[in-house]
Amino acid sequence: MIQRGLIEGEAPNYTISLGVAKASRQLPQYTKAKGLDKARLKQMVLPLLQNAGKDGARREIIYDYLKDLLPSNKSQEQQLRYLGKLLVEMNEEGTIERIGLRWLLSSPSDRKQP
Structure with missing residues (x-):
């Protein structure tokens, strides 16, 4: 999943990637999770x-x-x-x-x- 660019982070704190957040309209949640x-x-x-x-x-x-x-x-x-x-x-x-x-x-x- 990480290699495919779908998630990012380190175990156990994975989050969706920026690309997925943009495509799925989850940019506000992504930004909050990243800080x-x-x-x-x-x-x-x-x-x-x-x-x-x-x-x-x-x-x-x-x-x-x-x-x-x-x-x-x-x-x-x-x-x-x-x-x-x-x-x-x-x-x-x-x-x-x-x-x-x-x-x-x-x-x-x-x-x-x-």
Whole structure:
């Protein structure tokens, strides 16, 4: 099925492929199951942390904000792990920083230059 392009994903979390979703008019369900891509999720985190200011936000707050945009075919635990990896990636890029259990926007002087 995967080789024929009918499904995608990894066991046990298979979903129909994009081509099948388009042909069967299931594009909204497909998109919800896949969630937003990383770049869009990162862009959504930034205004939340900007609004949080110097107090920052815990991962659980960020999760509550993004949970409807994360892949719906994953368990809550898997979504939290995915979000944690996303936040660490943003930290490594220098856009956010972690202080204790809170995430904050990096100050412009702290940001890594490409």
